[in-house]
Amino acid sequence: MANQSITNAVxxxxxxxxxxxxxxVDDLSLQVEPGEIFGLLGPNGSGKTTTxxxxxxxxxxxxxxxxxxxxxxxxxxxxxxxxLGAVHQETALYEELSAWANLDFHADLFGWPKAQKKARIxxxxxxxxxxxxxxxxxxxFSGGMKRRLALARALLHDPQLIYLDEPTLGVxxxxxxxLWDYILDLQKQGKTVFITTNYLEEAQxxxxxxxxxxxxxxxxxxxxxxxxxxxxxxxxxxxxxxxFQDLAGLRALPGVKLVEQDGxxxxxxxxxxxxxxxxxxxxxxxxxxxxxxxxxxxxxxxVFLRLTGTALRD
Amino acid sequence: xxxxxGYQLRVIWAxxxxxxxxxxxxxxxxIMGLFVPANVLVLMSLFVLAGxxxxxxxxxxxxxxxxxxxxxAMSQAHSFRLQITSAAEAERLIAAGGIxxxxxxxxxxxxxxxxxxxxxxxxxxxxxxxxxxxxxxRAIPLSITSFYAKAFPNLVRVTPHETDLYPQDTDYIPYxxxxxxxxxxxxxxLMQAGLASAREWENETxxxxxxxxxxxxxxxxxxxxxxxxxxxxxxxxxxxxxxxFLGVVPDHWLEMIGITLLILLIFNALGTLIKQRxxxxxxxxxxxxxxxxxxxxxxxxxxxxxxxxxxxxxFPVYYQIVVLQHxxxxxLLNTYGTAGNVxxxxxxxxxxxxxxxxxxxxxxxxx
Numbered sequence: 042m043a044n045q046s047i048t049n050a051v052x053x054x055x056x057x058x059x060x061x062x063x064x065x066v067d068d069l070s071l072q073v074e075p076g077e078i079f080g081l082l083g084p085n086g087s088g089k090t091t092t093x094x095x096x097x098x099x100x101x102x103x104x105x106x107x108x109x110x111x112x113x114x115x116x117x118x119x120x121x122x123x124x125l126g127a128v129h130q131e132t133a134l135y136e137e138l139s140a141w142a143n144l145d146f147h148a149d150l151f152g153w154p155k156a157q158k159k160a161r162i163x164x165x166x167x168x169x170x171x172x173x174x175x176x177x178x179x180x181x182f183s184g185g186m187k188r189r190l191a192l193a194r195a196l197l198h199d200p201q202l203i204y205l206d207e208p209t210l211g212v213x214x215x216x217x218x219x220l221w222d223y224i225l226d227l228q229k230q231g232k233t234v235f236i237t238t239n240y241l242e243e244a245q246x247x248x249x250x251x252x253x254x255x256x257x258x259x260x261x262x263x264x265x266x267x268x269x270x271x272x273x274x275x276x277x278x279x280x281x282x283x284x285f286q287d288l289a290g291l292r293a294l295p296g297v298k299l300v301e302q303d304g305x306x307x308x309x310x311x312x313x314x315x316x317x318x319x320x321x322x323x324x325x326x327x328x329x330x331x332x333x334x335x336x337x338x339x340x341x342x343x344v345f346l347r348l349t350g351t352a353l354r355d
Numbered sequence: 356x357x358x359x360x361g362y363q364l365r366v367i368w369a370x371x372x373x374x375x376x377x378x379x380x381x382x383x384x385x386i387m388g389l390f391v392p393a394n395v396l397v398l399m400s401l402f403v404l405a406g407x408x409x410x411x412x413x414x415x416x417x418x419x420x421x422x423x424x425x426x427x428a429m430s431q432a433h434s435f436r437l438q439i440t441s442a443a444e445a446e447r448l449i450a451a452g453g454i455x456x457x458x459x460x461x462x463x464x465x466x467x468x469x470x471x472x473x474x475x476x477x478x479x480x481x482x483x484x485x486x487x488x489x490x491x492x493r494a495i496p497l498s499i500t501s502f503y504a505k506a507f508p509n510l511v512r513v514t515p516h517e518t519d520l521y522p523q524d525t526d527y528i529p530y531x532x533x534x535x536x537x538x539x540x541x542x543x544x545l546m547q548a549g550l551a552s553a554r555e556w557e558n559e560t561x562x563x564x565x566x567x568x569x570x571x572x573x574x575x576x577x578x579x580x581x582x583x584x585x586x587x588x589x590x591x592x593x594x595x596x597x598x599x600f601l602g603v604v605p606d607h608w609l610e611m612i613g614i615t616l617l618i619l620l621i622f623n624a625l626g627t628l629i630k631q632r633x634x635x636x637x638x639x640x641x642x643x644x645x646x647x648x649x650x651x652x653x654x655x656x657x658x659x660x661x662x663x664x665x666x667x668x669x670f671p672v673y674y675q676i677v678v679l680q681h682x683x684x685x686x687l688l689n690t691y692g693t694a695g696n697v698x699x700x701x702x703x704x705x706x707x708x709x710x711x712x713x714x715x716x717x718x719x720x721x722x
Contacts, residue, residue, distance in 0.1 A: 099565055099566065119568045120568075123568045125566070127562070127566055129559070129562055131559050133558070133560045133561075133562045135373065135377060135558075135563075137380040138373070138377065142373070146563075147567075149365055150366060150370075150563070150568075150569050151567060151568065151569075152362045152366075152568070
């Protein structure tokens with residue numbers, strides 16, 4: 042079994058995955074500390090799912106090393122599977138079977154002690170509030186219920202690391218909140234959680250640290266707050282009385298990264314900090330009357346957009 | 356060690372139980388799985404029965420003892436399905452395509468035979484199908500010879516002296532029905548296991564299995580066992596049809612049961628290798644029929660060309676037909692002996708299972 046005093050729950054070292062000539066993951070190295078909720082973000086096709094598939098042993102790396110809870114995935118695959126609980130994007134539940142049958146099968150597959158099996162399944166179903174639907178076929182469940190059941194299944198064998206691929210994709214707001222609570226509870230229990238998500242709000246709410254990858258390469262890795270400070274600069278939003286014409290002049294100012302105009306609202310993103318804000322205001326004031334000014338930190342979405350050149354999308 | 360064995364056995368049983376449950380929840384799949392093999396058996400048997408004898412009308416314009424004897428000779432020629440009609444009815448039937456031929460036994464047939472005068476038996480043939488036409492062309496002279504051999508034994512000097520290799524004849528239908536049973540088991544076994552396996556890959560529930568610490572061989576054996584248990588139902592149905600409805604009763608019951616289960620197991624193992632539903636159907640239909648025709652379904656492969664014999668020996672279907680024919684009719688179609696043929700089949704089963712384990716061990720997801 043895994044060493045309890047390990048330094049890293051997950052360690053990816055120079056990980057590479059190629060499909061023919063296409064490199065899906067390109068020299069990716071990162072560490073996830075025990076007990077943290079770690080988020081892996083990236084646009085569609087950035088290599089997120091390939092990375093987590095390698096992390097869970099569903100896909101073999103072309104080169105590089107994966108260590109989970111101190112175990113080498115290549116040589117200690119079986120032990121890694123015992124300490125890993127996975128919730129896939131597509132849930133991978135047997136929809137023709139009942140919730141109970143799904144968990145019962147999982148318990149047998151993972152060798153959960155027979156004497157404790159019934160109690161454990163009941164405990165997991167109660168945790169995700171599906172005890173009253175234990176005998177219903179999974180095909181009759183809503184998207185949120187399926188996610189909760191998949192989470193219950195992943196937790197059933199008491200894994201140390203839980204990997205969740207897009208845990209709230211396609212679920213309603215209420216279910217999303219409930220799932221977030223479960224995930225935060227896992228951290229309180231000392232579990233390590235590895236999440237891939239397309240929702241920056243989710244990453245911001247849950248993750249202690251975030252890695253952003255694009256084209257299979259690591260672009261940034263830090264806490265959400267540090268990322269917004271490091272890559273964000275500030276955003277100046279100016280409301281004018283008429284359409285501002287000199288957008289080129291604004292873009293030419295030192296430190297200005299992005300100028301967007303939405304009707305009478307100008308949004309100027311800069312990385313030069315507050316010192317360029319007066320110049321922006323002066324320039325705009327020369328062209329039209331200013332009605333309102335807001336200076337704020339960028340959102341994680343804006344950081345992401347800047348780093349990857351693309352917005353996150355479902 | 357014991358704990359490990361116990362765990363793997365538990366995995367095997369869990370996988371089997373899960374697959375049986377899944378199969379039973381899918382009514383269409385269950386019904387299809389249960390009745391497809393029996394359906395194949397019945398359809399192919401009907402095909403064989405329909406094609407075996409040519410429907411022929413006999414117009415008896417003379418009803419004397421020689422005319423009756425000639426009719427008897429025709430009915431024993433194994434080529435005709437005879438019905439006595441009037442001349443008008445016979446013409447109507449052949450014009451409507453309801454019969455292949457009209458045989459007219461002329462008036463004064465008996466008288467002319469008695470007077471040793473030539474007699475012409477009228478034969479009108481609907482010659483649109485060469486196969487049936489040639490049957491008639493061969494069978495009429497044969498009937499005449501048989502008639503003469505029985506009516507005038509002193510006149511016919513050349514007679515066959517037959518020595519049989521086996522104590523009893525095996526009719527075409529019972530022989531062929533056993534071969535059809537192999538193909539029915541093949542189609543049923545491939546379909547059951549193939550669809551169960553494909554469902555796992557297409558619904559991506561395979562991830563649940565691949566991410567478990569259970570050994571790949573235990574998972575595979577479990578899946579095979581599941582398909583095997585579901586397949587037992589269809590096997591029972593197909594055997595009931597064969598034994599009770601077609602009247603093909605095995606000489607060696609235990610051998611028949613053992614071989615049937617081994618055949619089912621082999622095709623279950625093969626089906627477990629398939630990852631998508633479409634190839635299941637294509638493979639089931641695409642290889643069953645060619646293998647049926649080249650593997651000695653209609654007679655020993657030693658009667659066919661050397662190339663076809665060599666091809667047939669590459670596939671388990673040939674050995675399955677050989678051992679199952681022995682279980683039903685007590686004859687062996689090759690020189691390997693029952694044990695030798697069974698050993699070859701066990702080898703096929705072991706090889707497929709090994710391949711299965713390697714496939715799952717190397718299995719990854721597509722991204």
